Amino acid sequence: MAILGVITGYLIPFILVLSLLVFVHEMGHYLVGRWSGIRVTAFSIGFGPEIAGFTDGHGTRWKLSLIPLGGYVRFFGDEDASSRPDAAGLKFLTPEERAQTLAGAKLWKRAATVAAGPIANFLLAIVIFAVLFSVYGRVVADPVVAEVRPESAAAAAGVQPGDRLIALDGSTIRTFDDVRRYVSIRPETPIVVTIEREGHKLDLSMVPKRTEITDQFGNKVEMGLIGIVTNEEKGKFRVEKFSPVQAVAEGVTETGHIVSGTFRYIGNLVTGRMKADQLGGPVRVAQASGQMATLGIAAVIQLAAVLSVSIGLLNLMPVPVLDGGHLVFYAIEAIRGKPLGAGAQDVAFRIGLAMVLSLMVFATWNDITNLIG
Template identity: 55%
Template sequence: MIESALQPLTALMGYVIPALLVLTVVVFVHELGHFLVARWCGIRVAAFSIGFGRELFGFNDRNGTRWKISMIPLGGYVRFEGDENVASLPDAEALAQVPQERRAGLFHFAPLWRRAAVVAAGPAANFLLAIAVFAALFATLGKPITVPRADMVMPGSPAEQAGILPGDRIIAIDGNSIRSFSEIQRIVTLAAGEPLTITVDRDGEEIDIAATPERREVSDGFGGTQRVGVLGISRNMTADDVVFETYGPVAAVGEGVRETWAIVERTMTYIGRLFQGRETADQLSGPVRVAQVSGVVASSGGAVGLINLIAILSVSIGLLNLFPVPMLDGGHLVFYAIEAIRGRPLSARAQEYGFRIGFALVLMLFVFVTFNDIVKISGI
């Protein structure tokens, strides 16, 4: 009786703890990027927080920065002296009253290039974290390479209709060299309805085949489904089919950069197709989905799986923050670009309205992706 009552709590903790671990690492590195570059630029930092809301516990360092853990563990922030809020929206009236001798070290009085560097440092730190994680994994455990061979071709599938035969080895798609079966999946999933030129090796002869993936609902491997492009080919996986290719330190970093860029490219391709009406927005996910995936990865892939998830999520967070939306780092950079062109910043009222619009957009996105997550998990 007690065990059955504790099962829901145990299951919940199995998702919450891994998710908090993943999010905390990614957020900490992002904010640490802002913090370190701010310190390097001589800008005073008032607070470094993991989470939002009421402080749970914290301490002051020798430079006066308050390091703290806050109640709502969905993000974090670095607040500079002179900020009105955690979005770095300046209090124009308060700043105007700051004596000239105290302006040194305040973020909003720093030269434009320093402010831009501080803002860009957060996303940059996320990309560097992902590259470092991928490089470490490829240098130690190796990068999994699966021979890109079509062992099975589903009847009536786009692959069969195009003329792909069992045993064909796919060596290129649209001129892009293919080394692993996973690379086929990356391209095909976001190419529903788009004709692809697939080059296969058939008994030593290279043949170009035109095939158009079709959209189907398939399992995402985490208890849910997703609608993606499929060709209709699969592998008969055996222990000998996966080779873990290890790299030296320099080559591993290069592979880490390529893996990071592949995630960026895949994300931007999806967003582009979304605006063109060729993808659906119900594939977007949020924190609930992150929790679910973290729990599944922790139970099946262990520490290595979670580390890999940290790298993937770090790229996503870094890229998201570069979007030109006020409230996000990209929005700040847009304001700075305008300031550089005009020779003076936008008015305080224009910036305030911009941040209000940005906050509304971010809030709507959060509600939308959370709704998507709930629908996927509940199977509605």
């Protein structure tokens, strides 16, 4: 029964969510590649041995593979699923056949085809957020202080109950979500909080404290906190409704927040303000999928949007074997007027593969350590 619970509660939601995101990502590559005249030989959800599939009229093999941890589109003339050119095989192609390969396409078509995957993930996230905002609206609370926690950064700065936060480092805020989002990724970083008190504006300097909190599922998360209790936590909030156009705009904004927050987190890792143990791999994603499933379909869909942005950003990392690495190669080609040699590309792909595998091992180790702890 325990095994059955793990399968239905964690694995199935995880596989469904990840497969959707991978399908959208690879479909971006596929559609733009086909539009560019590049032949596609395989479209796979998952890696490893094929479980089921079919070949369409264009010669593309559509398949489900055994290991559901990603997927790929393989173009004609590629050596493997990472779209590394088959330098030896390309020599024996006719000019007409070479024009149907990724390596033989014009530079801008190659760049568009590669970039289409991450872009599709960002667009999916925007669409998901827009639909959620249109259907459910958004629960918000005004950034008014209900209580100040003792010995907190806000208490030290002189914040008082009834104060209204109106700006952070000069950027206007509208809801307490804006405050939480801004402060949480800035532990131990001085910020200036502009408040309104009895009709007067005051600028208060404070440093968010690095704090480990435990969410409703028992997961430990480290973030910056200033020690303000809001009306939302006191049960006072409202639901904002959006028209379809407004919902799309909010979807773009929400996606942008995730992108900027991710870059800020990476910067915090580099500077030592955040721990690397927050990086999660497939085990943590599966755990999160199962936990969100207990909250309902809307929570799972929202998680899918966040993960979609993460997949798009991950693939844009300038690492060979990832989409970002290919785009770096194309940028170098545009500057040099010719592509890097096959030998240099082969070495770069091997290094890139080692980097990706190392990151996966590290993230999985974090997952296991988190579960044990």
